[in-house]
Amino acid sequence: MENEPLEKLVAAFRSLPGVGLKSAQRFAYYIIKQSISEAQYFADSILNAKQKIKYCKECGDYTDREICPICLHRDAKIICVVAEPKDVTVIEKVKNFNGVYHVLNGTISPLENRGPNDIRIKELLARIKEHQTIEVIVALNPDVEGDATAMYIAKLLKPLGVKVTRIAQGISMGTDIEYADEITLTKAIEGRIEL
Numbered sequence: 001m002e003n004e005p006l007e008k009l010v011a012a013f014r015s016l017p018g019v020g021l022k023s024a025q026r027f028a029y030y031i032i033k034q035s036i037s038e039a040q041y042f043a044d045s046i047l048n049a050k051q052k053i054k055y056c057k058e059c060g061d062y063t064d065r066e067i068c069p070i071c072l073h074r075d076a077k078i079i080c081v082v083a084e085p086k087d088v089t090v091i092e093k094v095k096n097f098n099g100v101y102h103v104l105n106g107t108i109s110p111l112e113n114r115g116p117n118d119i120r121i122k123e124l125l126a127r128i129k130e131h132q133t134i135e136v137i138v139a140l141n142p143d144v145e146g147d148a149t150a151m152y153i154a155k156l157l158k159p160l161g162v163k164v165t166r167i168a169q170g171i172s173m174g175t176d177i178e179y180a181d182e183i184t185l186t187k188a189i190e191g192r193i194e195l
Contacts, residue, residue, distance in 0.1 A: 006032070058127065060103035060120055061088045076100045076131035081124065081138050081153060083107050083146070091139060099137070102127060107145040108152055116152060124153070128162060135163040142169045142187065 006028060013024035031039055055061070056068035062085045063069075070088075078099030082088055088101045104119040127133065136157055140146035154164040170188025171180050180188070 055103075059088075059101045060105060060123070061085045061101055071100055074098060074100050076127065077133055078135045078137065079124070079127065079133050081136055081140070083140050083149075087139065099135075102136075104149070107140060107149040109145045109148075119149070121153065121156070125156065128157070128160065133162060135165060138164065138166045140166075 009028040009031065010021070010024045013019055013027045014021060016024075019027070031042065034042070052064045053062050054064070056063045056065075056071055058067050058071040061068050061070070076099070079102050080091060080097060080099055081102045081104060082091065083104055083106060085103050088103065091097055091101075102120070102124050104121065104124075106114055106119045108114060108116055108119065124136075128136070136153065138150040138153055140150055150166055157164050168191045169184075170191050171184060
C-alpha cells in the first residue's frame, strides 16, 4: 500500500546533495515523530531562510542584510577569493583570517562552458581598485578548474601591483608520508617553507 505523503517527504530529503534513500527515510520518520509545532518550526525555518537570505553586495557571501558583517567591519586591504559561499564558513572556522572575502560563485570550467565572464571577476577588480587592496589570497580547490581560475586571477592582478598568493597545499597534519599520493607530495614539496 502506498503512503504518498511519506513518499513525498522522503523524495524531498533525497533531493538534497549527499542524502541517500536510507538517510532520507530516517529524516522523514524523524519529522513525522515530531510535534506539529516542531515540524512547523522546521518548515518555517526553511521558508524564512529562502525568503530572507541573499548575496552580500560587496563580497557575494550569503547574508540577510545588504552588506554582510564581515565586509562592514573588516579592512578590505586583504581579500580572500573563494568559489562558493560555503567556503567562507570553512575559512572563518580557523579564526586567523582578518581580511574580507570575495565569492566568485564558481570557477572557470571550459567543460561546463563557464568562462571568466560567468563568475564574479569583474566585481573583484572593482573592489580591489575601490579599496586599494594590497593582497589577494586565492583559496580555491586544488583541481583543474581551481588552478585555471587562480592563474587567470594572478595574470589579471600582477600588472596592478597587487600581491597574489594561494593557500598552501600538501600533506595534512597527522598523515603518514607513505600514504600520500604523488600529486599531494609534489604540492607539499613545491609549497615548502623555510624553518
